[in-house]
Amino acid sequence: MTRExxxxxxxxxxxxxxxxxxxxxxxxxxxxxxxxxxxxYSESYLKKIHDLIEITCEDPKNKRRQPELAAEENELRxxxxxxxxDEYILRYWEQYTKAIS
Numbered sequence: 001m002t003r004e005x006x007x008x009x010x011x012x013x014x015x016x017x018x019x020x021x022x023x024x025x026x027x028x029x030x031x032x033x034x035x036x037x038x039x040x041y042s043e044s045y046l047k048k049i050h051d052l053i054e055i056t057c058e059d060p061k062n063k064r065r066q067p068e069l070a071a072e073e074n075e076l077r078x079x080x081x082x083x084x085x086d087e088y089i090l091r092y093w094e095q096y097t098k099a100i101s
Contacts, residue, residue, distance in 0.1 A: 006052075007059050011100060014056045019093045021049045022076065026086050042080070049076060065100075072096065 025045035031037040079089040
């Protein structure tokens with residue numbers, strides 16, 4: 001997706017796309033930890049999520065949302081460090097997406 005296409009989306013649409021990547025991140029990590037997958041793809045999903053959050057922050061219409069978006073990324077780091085569980089991070093994203101709409 002090009003920067004222009006991403007910028008044409010509303011913030012809600014951008015976050016919905018990121019939320020989808022978060023769901024895939026959790027699924028990939030759980031598949032690896034449970035032995036369903038021999039490779040851990042979570043780092044690649046985390047990188048993609050980081051890139052999407054970064055481009056969302058750079059979108060001129062989202063300038064005032066940058067602190068909230070940084071908090072989103074911090075929550076994902078907490079999840080990666082196993083400081084919060086899957087249910088928490090999914091609820092966190094769902095609540096945030098609803099709150100900004």
